[in-house]
Amino acid sequence: MGPGKTAIALAAACVLLAPARAAAQEPVRDFSQLNTRLAPGDTIWVTDAQGREVKGRIAALGADVITLEGRGLRTFASPDVTTITVRRGDSLGNGALIGLAVGGLGTGLACLATAEGQDKEWCALVAVVYAGIGSAIGVGIDALIPGRKLVAYRAPGIAGKPPARLSIGPVITPRAKGVALSFAF
Numbered sequence: 001m002g003p004g005k006t007a008i009a010l011a012a013a014c015v016l017l018a019p020a021r022a023a024a025q026e027p028v029r030d031f032s033q034l035n036t037r038l039a040p041g042d043t044i045w046v047t048d049a050q051g052r053e054v055k056g057r058i059a060a061l062g063a064d065v066i067t068l069e070g071r072g073l074r075t076f077a078s079p080d081v082t083t084i085t086v087r088r089g090d091s092l093g094n095g096a097l098i099g100l101a102v103g104g105l106g107t108g109l110a111c112l113a114t115a116e117g118q119d120k121e122w123c124a125l126v127a128v129v130y131a132g133i134g135s136a137i138g139v140g141i142d143a144l145i146p147g148r149k150l151v152a153y154r155a156p157g158i159a160g161k162p163p164a165r166l167s168i169g170p171v172i173t174p175r176a177k178g179v180a181l182s183f184a185f
Contacts, residue, residue, distance in 0.1 A: 027151040031078035032063040037152040038086060044068070044152070045085040046076055084153035087146060095142025096135045103134015 028037060038044065040058045046068065047053045056068030066084070067075045108127030167182040 027083075027154040029154060029156050031066075031081070031153065034066065034084070034153055035061055038084070042086055045149070046081055047083045047085075048076065048080050049082055051082075078155075081153065082155045083151055085149045086152045087149050089147040090142060090145060092139045092142050095138035095140075097138070099134035099136065099138020099141075100131050101134075103137070104128065104131025106134075107131075 028034060038058060038061060040061055042058050043055065044058060045053050045055050046066070054068065054070065054074060056070030056074065058066065059069045059073060060067040064078045065075055066081070067073055104127045107130035108123055111123035111126050165182075165184045167180075167184075169180050169182075171178045171180045
């Protein structure tokens with residue numbers, strides 16, 4: 001098998017053997033079940049019934065109230081909360097694996113494709129060294145990327161879509177003047 005076919009086979013194997021992304025959990029709809037998703041000390045975003053979002057760390061978590069530390073203590077009762085969002089960190093393992101694959105496989109295949117005769121003995125060593133370097137770089141990059149925001153609580157009767165919005169703005173061009181009206185739902 002030539003170097004080009006080897007590269008294609010390895011790339012296909014990486015794609016087929018990659019784990020499928022796990023589906024996110026559905027948000028709880030009962031305030032008393034928040035303790036199954038959140039704990040004191042977690043940083044969360046609470047959206048109240050008026051649509052205002054408040055960020056803070058959980059100071060206390062009760063069956064029908066949640067208290068946040070931020071700019072002072074703020075307590076929210078369950079009827080006043082529409083959503084609670086939390087940011088979950090990403091595992092550094094996938095960054096390490098991607099860096100390992102790019103550094104090791106990429107360098108190893110390039111070495112095999114260009115080396116002739118005795119030089120091919122060094123390809124394995126070069127691939128291992130660059131795999132380690134690539135893995136370290138992948139972990140570093142992955143550590144810089146914040147985790148995704150996940151909805152931990154959604155009040156009963158609240159759909160997963162944002163509320164309807166009305167926007168009004170001026171339109172001034174060389175050929176026209178007027179008002180732009182936009183309604184999103």
